[in-house]
Amino acid sequence: MNRRALTVLIMILLVTAGFCDPIASETPIIRQLQHPEVANDQIYAICGKNGVRIWGLRNSILLERENGEIQSFSAANSPIAAEGTITGIAFVNEDIWVAQTAPSQGLGLLRFDGEAWDTLKFPDAPGLLNNHIIDMHVDKDEQLWVGHRFHGVSRYIERVIPTFSNYKIMHLYDCSLLNVFMQETHLWMGTTNGIVRLRTEIKSNYDLNVDKWLFPEFPAREAFSICDFIDDKIVAGTSRGLAIFDNQKWSLRGRADGIVALPANHLQRQKDRIWVGSPAGLQYCDSNEAGKLLTETDGLPSRNITALALDENGNLLIGTEKGAAILIRPAE
Numbered sequence: 001m002n003r004r005a006l007t008v009l010i011m012i013l014l015v016t017a018g019f020c021d022p023i024a025s026e027t028p029i030i031r032q033l034q035h036p037e038v039a040n041d042q043i044y045a046i047c048g049k050n051g052v053r054i055w056g057l058r059n060s061i062l063l064e065r066e067n068g069e070i071q072s073f074s075a076a077n078s079p080i081a082a083e084g085t086i087t088g089i090a091f092v093n094e095d096i097w098v099a100q101t102a103p104s105q106g107l108g109l110l111r112f113d114g115e116a117w118d119t120l121k122f123p124d125a126p127g128l129l130n131n132h133i134i135d136m137h138v139d140k141d142e143q144l145w146v147g148h149r150f151h152g153v154s155r156y157i158e159r160v161i162p163t164f165s166n167y168k169i170m171h172l173y174d175c176s177l178l179n180v181f182m183q184e185t186h187l188w189m190g191t192t193n194g195i196v197r198l199r200t201e202i203k204s205n206y207d208l209n210v211d212k213w214l215f216p217e218f219p220a221r222e223a224f225s226i227c228d229f230i231d232d233k234i235v236a237g238t239s240r241g242l243a244i245f246d247n248q249k250w251s252l253r254g255r256a257d258g259i260v261a262l263p264a265n266h267l268q269r270q271k272d273r274i275w276v277g278s279p280a281g282l283q284y285c286d287s288n289e290a291g292k293l294l295t296e297t298d299g300l301p302s303r304n305i306t307a308l309a310l311d312e313n314g315n316l317l318i319g320t321e322k323g324a325a326i327l328i329r330p331a332e
Contacts, residue, residue, distance in 0.1 A: 085101060187200055
């Protein structure tokens with residue numbers, strides 16, 4: 001038996017015995033979307049759930065359903081404005097939510113229930129802080145959180161008249177919000193100046209519920225993205241690497257630790273690993289190591305990653321500046 005065949009046999013035995021992660025041992029399977037409305041265009045937001053994948057371009061969205069049906073919405077057949085830019089997409093209780101903004105005006109939220117569109121804008125939608133919405137997050141309890149560039153975060157409440165409860169954060173009157181993430185009852189907000197945590201389980205004055213970490217206690221200036229990790233850790237993507245919070249202090253995993261996908265603009269947790277999307281490419285890391293940097297030579301439409309999401313099967317949905325792709329998770 002030659003050396004190559006022996007190596008393959010050893011890898012198969014290790015995977016079978018559970019000593020080796022099949023994702024790490026196999027070449028990633030990346031499939032590019034060839035639909036003409038998506039191919040070669042920048043993807044601004046992604047959502048995947050219940051057999052539906054939604055790809056957000058600058059001023060339109062494309063829906064893929066598991067039965068093969070394709071549906072698209074733009075200014076021609078929906079309230080999505082031609083002059084706006086889509087900043088977020090969410091799928092909650094079979095409703096599709098789209099956040100859109102423009103340099104000259106806030107365009108607010110749009111909701112599609114499968115038949116008709118609703119437009120929810122400040123000040124008409126009770127409780128909505130303003131129309132400058134730049135991120136959306138759906139937590140484990142199927143609650144929709146919308147992050148405003150300034151002032152704070154709003155949570156959607158299902159009522160006859162669509163209503164929002166809001167959390168005004170003083171730090172966001174001086175800095176811009178970049179993203180939001182809900183960890184159990186802790187609402188994390190990445191900003192242009194550090195990271196903020198709102199403990200929503202404490203019913204008191206907002207100022208007493210808010211913790212904030214600034215540089216150098218937080219190991220970077222901006223927190224571009226946030227996700228959770230094993231052992232209830234929180235990970236924030238920064239220009240210097242991954243800032244990791246262990247419920248006591250922050251530490252940094254950066255270039256010296258093999259993290260070369262910088263700045264870490266987009267994070268997505270896939271079981272016990274985190275995928276990092278950056279202008280340099282796509283890379284995974286786990287608690288022990290960092291993987292290979294994936295670029296066009298590995299099948300991506302572009303190395304500049306502009307959005308990340310997971311579908312219900314654990315496949316990684318990837319948006320780039322030149323199209324969309326899916327990294328297929330191998331069967332376990």
